[in-house]
Amino acid sequence: MNAPASPQTTRWLEAFTAALAQRDPRAVAELFVPDCYWRDLLAFTWDIRTHEGREALSGLFSVRTSDFKLKSEPTNTPEESWFSFSTAAGHAVGHVRLREGRAWTLLTALRTLHDHPERPVHALAREPDLGVTRQP
Secondary structure, three states, rough: OOOOHHHHHHHHHHHHHHHHHOOOHHHHHHOOEEEEEEEOOOOOOOEEEEEEOHHHHHOOOOOEEEEEEOOOOOOOOOOEEEEEEOOOOOEEEEEEEEEEEEEEEEEEEEEEEEEEEEEOOOHOOOOOOOOOOOOO
């Protein structure tokens, strides 16, 4: 099912973006329900970590973020949405599920690194030139 982003998820992402830009841990925490989960895959913590509850979110705000955009990826309900954003290290994606207007679960994942972009698929398909030639 492809449910468009609701005004509620749009408002949440705007508030989340603003709170991160202000580096205000209290404002960020208020955007989450008390029994929330934030699973981060390298985007904010440089490791794979799940933070459970508002109190566990305090160390996640030192990363500079920008360019938050809702994506038109399929979701199950209007209370959830995919989005993309950038960090100083690279491009990332996120998925949020809301409960009563606040984040219940949040997934953030770094997808690419600015300094080490992916090589095009056609470049990967070639065999590397190792300087060895076969003799007939």
